[in-house]
Amino acid sequence: MRKRILAWVLSLPHSPARLVTAIGALGLVGILLLITTLEITSQAFFCQSCHYMRGYYDQWKVSSHKKVQCLECHVKPGVTNYLSRKFSAMHELSSMITGKYPSRPHAEVEDASCLRKGCHESRLLKGQVIYRENIVFDHTPHLTLERRGKKLKCATCHAQMVMGTHIAVSEEVCFLCHFKDIVNGVTPMTSKFCQKCHKTLPQSVDIAGTDQKYSHGDYQKPGIHCQDCHINVVGGTGQVPPVMCQACHNKPKDLNAISDPVKMHEKHVTEHKVECYMCHEQIKHSLNAGAHADKRISCSQCHAQGHSAQRDLYTGKGARGIVGAPSSMANAQVACIACHRGDSTDAQQVGYPKPGLRRATVASCVLCHGDDGAGFLQDWKSQVAAALPRAEAVLSQAEKSPILKKDTVAARILSDARYNIGFVKAAHGVHNVDFAVSILEQSSQVLQDQMKKGK
Numbered sequence: 001m002r003k004r005i006l007a008w009v010l011s012l013p014h015s016p017a018r019l020v021t022a023i024g025a026l027g028l029v030g031i032l033l034l035i036t037t038l039e040i041t042s043q044a045f046f047c048q049s050c051h052y053m054r055g056y057y058d059q060w061k062v063s064s065h066k067k068v069q070c071l072e073c074h075v076k077p078g079v080t081n082y083l084s085r086k087f088s089a090m091h092e093l094s095s096m097i098t099g100k101y102p103s104r105p106h107a108e109v110e111d112a113s114c115l116r117k118g119c120h121e122s123r124l125l126k127g128q129v130i131y132r133e134n135i136v137f138d139h140t141p142h143l144t145l146e147r148r149g150k151k152l153k154c155a156t157c158h159a160q161m162v163m164g165t166h167i168a169v170s171e172e173v174c175f176l177c178h179f180k181d182i183v184n185g186v187t188p189m190t191s192k193f194c195q196k197c198h199k200t201l202p203q204s205v206d207i208a209g210t211d212q213k214y215s216h217g218d219y220q221k222p223g224i225h226c227q228d229c230h231i232n233v234v235g236g237t238g239q240v241p242p243v244m245c246q247a248c249h250n251k252p253k254d255l256n257a258i259s260d261p262v263k264m265h266e267k268h269v270t271e272h273k274v275e276c277y278m279c280h281e282q283i284k285h286s287l288n289a290g291a292h293a294d295k296r297i298s299c300s301q302c303h304a305q306g307h308s309a310q311r312d313l314y315t316g317k318g319a320r321g322i323v324g325a326p327s328s329m330a331n332a333q334v335a336c337i338a339c340h341r342g343d344s345t346d347a348q349q350v351g352y353p354k355p356g357l358r359r360a361t362v363a364s365c366v367l368c369h370g371d372d373g374a375g376f377l378q379d380w381k382s383q384v385a386a387a388l389p390r391a392e393a394v395l396s397q398a399e400k401s402p403i404l405k406k407d408t409v410a411a412r413i414l415s416d417a418r419y420n421i422g423f424v425k426a427a428h429g430v431h432n433v434d435f436a437v438s439i440l441e442q443s444s445q446v447l448q449d450q451m452k453k454g455k
Helices: 002-010 016-041 051-061 070-074 079-098 139-144 171-183 242-247 252-259 261-271 309-314 362-399 402-406 408-427 429-454
Strands: 128-132 135-138 158-162 165-169 204-206 213-215
Touching (some): 135 139, 242 252, 252 261, 309 408, 309 429, 362 429, 402 408, 402 429
Antiparallel strands (some): 158 165, 204 213
8 A cells, every 4th residue: 555655656747736736645545545444443342352342342242232332332422522532542552551450440330421412312311211121210310319428420320340240230239328326226117118129019929938829918907017028138238448448549648538539439429439348348238148136036135145946946947867958937038027026015915925026826826827827826826835734745655664764766766756845845836836746746646656665
């Protein structure tokens, strides 16, 4: 190409016009080359020529933005912004050539890019939308108002890499923002709080580990709260360990700024895009995310710290040598407070072990299960009341058997049966009547079998 252009220039007549024409031709060629270069370097395929961009490029190719070129997002609208980005790219090119590029690229996407014409310019006008699984979300208050005293950007929630997806919602950010005060005990988790996002609920839900189904519609009544069943839905603290700052900063003034959270978030969230997880410990939100901060649903409110017999029986644990079976309500994650609603100052509470404790009442059963639940509690008590004396009678007889005291194996069986029967009494069998009766009957049977062997 260069030889052809040179030959053409030399073939021109020797005159002043020749020089002007040559300069004009070369200028035109230069402009064409510049435009071509700008166009080629603006294409997504060119970005992945740098090897550390390969991951981002691969994820972009399979994302919902695969037809959008990189610079349409990573450069704000306008010719000035476009040319400025091209000049800064020259520095990045020199870094690549000299091998002094950072190990991890960092880029920011401004709101103006997302809201440009032809993209998401009407997003703020759409109001509430279903995010997933009936979770409602509204962009308008999140982008036009401060959230927790912080000005958010599109890229605050839409991260560049989320489980192999380029530009997608990072739920870790949602959980950190929504549950930070919950896990620290500043704000109680109430049904009203949950329904800010969960405005509609799935009607039929499979209970994990069972063949049972649960219908939210049957329990959406006054007095029944989300926390009556969903007790371990939040885990983690969201704290910022000071050592995290040292991953990016080494100047004393920057490290001391951790004491000013307002300034920290202005720099890292509002002005620049820094992933929340780079500073904050993770907060999880799922059906079994971790220990809940709301002490109303804690066994330790009524029972001593440590291993609670009531909790163990309820969840199908605690018996020696007998396979556990969780209560159906434990499988559905029904919390203690769902049943223990009774006020111990009521007349029916006279003689209850400790003042101030909340007792399970028939009213709690009826509240959730209607008239069918009126007989639940008494039926459970009757089953345990019938099985417990029989087991204790067998245990008393076995305690007098010489063979069960002398034989090592038999002595261990006696010890386990004694423990299991005591466990059911301590745990109050109504917390899991099927498992409790099974423990009593199996303990009685093994003792009777051992006594028969000794005869």
